[in-house]
Amino acid sequence: MPEQTVSHDELDHTNDEEEPCKELIILYATETGNAQDCADYIARQCRRIGFHGRVLNVDAYSPIDLIEEPLVLFVVSTTGSGVEPRAMTALWNILLRSNLPSDLFEGLPFAVFGLGDTSYEKFCWAAKMLSRRMKSLGATEICERGEADEQHPLGIEGTLEPWTAEFLKVLSQLAQHPEGHEVASSTTPPPRVVLPAASSTDLKNAKDPMDNDSRYHRAKVSVNRRMTAQDWYQDVRHLEFDFEDDVKYDPGDVAVIHPIAEAEDVQSFLDLMKWSDRADTPLTIRRNVTGK
Ligand SMILES: Cc1cc2nc3c(=O)[nH]c(=O)nc-3n(C[C@H](O)[C@H](O)[C@H](O)COP(=O)(O)O)c2cc1C
Known part of the structure; x- marks a missing residue:
């Protein structure tokens, strides 16, 4: 991954406090859930370096609020034939308006993690288009775009994990961590789910969703x-x-x-x-x- 050329000031563009802002919004656009899983994963990793990432489906987000964000990460898959997930269409149509000023997102730091599959001609197209459009509206891409390929021998994780590690490094730089600060690889983020042993009541109420749903047939x-x-x-x-x-x-x-x-x-x-x-x-x- 090439050297990053971002300055620390970029994180401060919406607040005048001395402490750099350690918040980001993670907007995901998904068709079958993979992008949401990636967004959750990245948010958890961000907590290891003290960044709070708010994870939201892009269709539950008001695009006008982008102007006020300290830092945005888009996690978007590509569907159809190089098309964005349906949840992203409203945002995309707004971003494509021809009357938007080219400095609309001046100084807004952003990154894009795309999900796709190289067996399709337009690999990670939605992510590529989004990153290009954000730059043309003045935003600053702080990290080389991630492009996860389902054909990778390790699947999406084959790109997600190394890309997230690079992204955390950039965030650390932006948050003015001491020179040479290493992201603590031994700090495991808190789990999203816990697995306690099932109680007898749990077992009594347990049903196989497939057996009990008449819409399923063997x-x-x-x-x-x-x-x-x-x-x-x-x-x-x-x-x-x-x-x-x-x-x-x-x-x-x-x-x-x-x-x-x-x-x-x-x-x-x-x-x-x-x-x-x-x-x-x-x-x-x-x-x-x-x-x-
Ligand atoms: C119907 C369909 C069309 C797809 N089209 C593309 C495509 O044009 N380009 C691409 O890179 N990936 C394409 N993919 C692959 C998806 O982007 C990939 O499976 C991704 O992990 C899905 O993420 P999601 O669950 O967040 O939607 C397509 C997948 C499906 C099921």
């Missing part, structure tokens, strides 16, 4: 055939299912598929991880509100 995949030519960059599949039930559907309906792992695959994974002795202990998942 099926076996009977055909799974590639439709696109072998040398075409996209792998599009024709799938057929054999249902146990008589399933009714209309043209245009969307099917949500929950794959079920074979019991022996699950067991070999548990053996590999040395979790076999614990795997059957019932747990509850609770949101850790004190971990904020």
Whole structure:
């Protein structure tokens, strides 16, 4: 990642106090939830260096407020064919207005973390466009744009983790941490959820959401055939299912598929991880509100 060319003053553009502002807003735009997970992850990492990141869905945010923000991080995926997630369309249409002054966001520090997939022609397009437009409206990009690729051998995390580490370094610089200050890698941020053992009441109330939801039906995949030519960059599949039930559907309906792992695959994974002795202990998942 190239040298950063930001000055410490950039964080101070909305406050006159001596302490640099250690707040940022993290706006995410997602279609299937990955960008939100990344935004949550980055916010938690930011807390390790004392930055408070407010995480918000971009469609719950008033774009006019951007002018007042001390620092903005956009976490946006690309969907369709190089299109922004639907939640971002309103913001995008406002940013594209031709009558906006080119110094609208003068001095506003921002960064963009994009999510995409290089098997699509317009890789991370929404993130690229957003970063270009913010710069053309006077904002300062403080960190090289992150572009997570689902084709990466480690998936999105393969880019998310190193990019976040770089982003924290830039934040530390901006917040005037002492020269050579290292981000403490041993400080683990508080967990988002805790897993206490399930009580007998929890167990009594526990239901398998799939068994109890009449919209789910068990099926076996009977055909799974590639439709696109072998040398075409996209792998599009024709799938057929054999249902146990008589399933009714209309043209245009969307099917949500929950794959079920074979019991022996699950067991070999548990053996590999040395979790076999614990795997059957019932747990509850609770949101850790004190971990904020
Ligand atoms: C229907 C569909 C279209 C997509 N189109 C693109 C695309 O044009 N460019 C790209 O880089 N990634 C594309 N992707 C990949 C997504 O950006 C990627 O899966 C991302 O992790 C989704 O994040 P989200 O869950 O926050 O929406 C597409 C994914 C889907 C399901």
